[in-house]
């Protein structure tokens with residue numbers, strides 16, 4: 001497995017999409033980062049959209065972004081961030097913390113839908129967090145009924161190819177719980193009208209805590 005990703009179409013598409021996000025998604029990003037402190041690992045940072053929203057109680061962000069074209073944008077965003085951010089261009093599966101040091105928090109937004117094996121990544125993130133540390137997540141998740149059927153069709157056809165391996169029907173919170181995390185403050189939010197036939201209209205936002 002390569003340590004970087006090379007998907008020029010998705011990189012261009014995501015750069016445009018990230019620059020035109022709705023205020024509803026920006027509000028969720030701010031909520032996802034609120035109250036964080038200490039050293040943070042951000043997984044799959046994309047163009048670095050989250051960086052501007054880190055509170056000044058964060059002392060350092062190590063941001064992993066394996067898609068080189070997106071990482072270039074992330075480096076620019078890091079230079080303008082209110083807290084120190086270092087961008088590393090490898091997949092989270094290839095990431096090793098220097099000196100085996102653990103993080104106070106891990107941030108995942110719109111990324112656990114795209115990693116190859118969410119169970120393995122959840123276990124890895126558990127080990128990278130200090131006991132008592134939190135993983136903050138803002139993710140697409142598996143819906144129910146007709147939405148679930150739409151998601152399965154999307155995932156089996158064009159969606160992952162168009163959107164950098166994004167799988168819309170993932171039981172992300174179950175993967176986190178199976179890895180040993182305790183879920184706290186978990187809730188769902190719709191950022192588009194429920195009647196719209198879009199597989200990613202619903203988000204899960206919450207905190208997954210590594211027990212002390």
Ligand SMILES: C[S@@+](CC[C@H](N)C(=O)[O-])C[C@H]1O[C@@H](n2cnc3c(N)ncnc32)[C@H](O)[C@@H]1O
Nearest residue numbers: 043044045046049067091092109110111114115
């Ligand atoms: C939909 S974008 C979201 C970007 C960013 N997290 C955000 O909230 O704007 C998904 C990101 O996950 C990254 N990604 C995909 N697979 C990854 C992996 N195995 N390890 C780390 N990042 C990954 C992609 O390169 C892309 O930047």
